[in-house]
Amino acid sequence: MSFLCAGTVLAFGAFTVAPDAHERAQQVVAGTMQDACDRMAGSPYDQSRNPAYAPVGLDSIAPDAVTACKVAFEASGNPRFAFQLGRALNRTDAADQAMAAYETAANADYAAAKVNLGMLLGRLGDSNREFEMYRQAAEAGNTLAAYNLGVAYRDGIGTERDGKQALHWFETAAAAGDSTAAFNIGSMYDEGELVAEDNQMAIAWYDLAAKRGNADAMINLGLMYETGEGIPVNREAAARLYAQAAATGDTFGALKLQELQQAGVTLPEQHPAPAVTENGGIDTLVLQEGDVAVPSSLIEI
Numbered sequence: 001m002s003f004l005c006a007g008t009v010l011a012f013g014a015f016t017v018a019p020d021a022h023e024r025a026q027q028v029v030a031g032t033m034q035d036a037c038d039r040m041a042g043s044p045y046d047q048s049r050n051p052a053y054a055p056v057g058l059d060s061i062a063p064d065a066v067t068a069c070k071v072a073f074e075a076s077g078n079p080r081f082a083f084q085l086g087r088a089l090n091r092t093d094a095a096d097q098a099m100a101a102y103e104t105a106a107n108a109d110y111a112a113a114k115v116n117l118g119m120l121l122g123r124l125g126d127s128n129r130e131f132e133m134y135r136q137a138a139e140a141g142n143t144l145a146a147y148n149l150g151v152a153y154r155d156g157i158g159t160e161r162d163g164k165q166a167l168h169w170f171e172t173a174a175a176a177g178d179s180t181a182a183f184n185i186g187s188m189y190d191e192g193e194l195v196a197e198d199n200q201m202a203i204a205w206y207d208l209a210a211k212r213g214n215a216d217a218m219i220n221l222g223l224m225y226e227t228g229e230g231i232p233v234n235r236e237a238a239a240r241l242y243a244q245a246a247a248t249g250d251t252f253g254a255l256k257l258q259e260l261q262q263a264g265v266t267l268p269e270q271h272p273a274p275a276v277t278e279n280g281g282i283d284t285l286v287l288q289e290g291d292v293a294v295p296s297s298l299i300e301i
Contacts, residue, residue, distance in 0.1 A: 030075035036068035041084035045144040046112035048080060061091040079108035086116060095120065106133065111140040115148065122157070131158025138169060147173040147181045154184070154194065163194025174205075179212035186217060199230025210241065218245035219253055226260070235265045243267060 035053075040062050044055035069085035072078070086101035099120050105113030118133030131152050137145030150169035153162045167188065173181035186205035189198045203224060209217030222241035225234045239260045245253025261267075 030071065033068045033071040034076060034078075034081065037065060037072040037081050037084050037088075040065035041069055041088045043084070043087060043112055045115065045142070046080075046083070047142060048110070048112065050080070058087060058091055061088050063088075063092060066092060079105040079110040079113065082108070083110050083113040083116070086113065090116070109140075111137040111142040111145065114140075115142055115145045118145075118148065127158035129158075138172070143173050143176040143178055146170075146176070147178050150181060150184065154188070161194065163188065166194060174208070177212070179209045179214040179217070182206075182209035182212065183214045183217040183220075186220065190220065199224070203230055210244070213248070215245040215248045215250040215253065218242070218248075219250065219256070222253070222256065226256075235260055235263075236267070239265045239267055 038050035039053045040056060042049040042053050042055050044057065046055075049055060065088035066085065069081050069088050073081035073085055082101050082105035086098045086105065089095075089098035089101055099117065102113045102117040102120065106117050114133040114137040118130040118137070121127075121133065122130035131149075134145050134149040134152055138149040146169045150166045150173060152158055153166035153169060155161070167185060170181040170185045170188075174185060182205050186202045186209060188195050189205065190202035191197070203221065206217045206221040206224070210221055218241045222238040222245070224230055225241065226238035227233070239257055242253045242257035242260065246257050
């Protein structure tokens with residue numbers, strides 16, 4: 001990109017360029033930078049990102065994204081580029097500048113920016129504003145915000161603890177495909193602190209999360225099978241779930257699988273560890289029909 005800019009400067013210095021040609025050249029450069037910003041800093045948690053490019057995890061954002069996104073925002077005023085500039089700055093540990101960029105995008109009502117701004121505000125101890133950012137973004141349809149808002153209601157971050165609201169927002173995130181939200185719902189029913197304990201509901205939600213690849217759900221569902229909590233004891237089913245968790249790198253799952261194998265439980269070839277599915281649909285439950293009443297809110301997932 002530096003070669004392109006240098007070449008552009010030389011060209012402008014060597015020739016007399018008509019104003020409209022100069023403007024067109026600036027537009028080309030701005031468009032190139034906008035594409036670069038979208039390509040290098042689009043967030044997997046931003047439903048409004050440019051779908052022409054794959055999302056980029058925070059750790060994979062290149063340092064050049066700061067320049068690209070800065071030019072892109074200055075040329076267009078599009079809050080998406082301000083948000084992505086914030087991500088790029090955050091990647092370079094420029095937290096103050098990142099917050100300013102997020103706030104610029106949040107002031108333009110960009111939902112994903114509100115989530116990241118809320119996270120930074122939380123780190124600074126402003127839990128009330130953190131909660132408000134999550135609330136606004138969740139109500140605008142951002143999945144990560146819905147999950148974070150569920151956590152806020154569950155743990156009392158910037159608000160009073162409220163099990164009903166926590167479930168509502170976790171369910172909203174789970175309906176959008178978030179496996180951790182589904183796991184947290186299972187945990188709430190399993191623990192019975194903010195909602196009435198319900199093993200059957202816990203099993204259903206753990207199972208859904210496990211099918212979406214959540215290792216913690218695989219472990220907890222495996223423990224319920226192993227101990228017969230809310231379901232008949234099935235150590236083979238527990239071992240299959242532990243094996244699946246171990247395959248994701250979960251060390252506790254590997255340890256539990258080893259314990260069961262040492263106790264004589266085997267995983268015959270005809271009953272391998274269940275494969276993780278992408279859609280997380282109800283028809284993929286490992287439970288047998290009639291073992292559990294499936295939550296009605298999952299039907300449309």
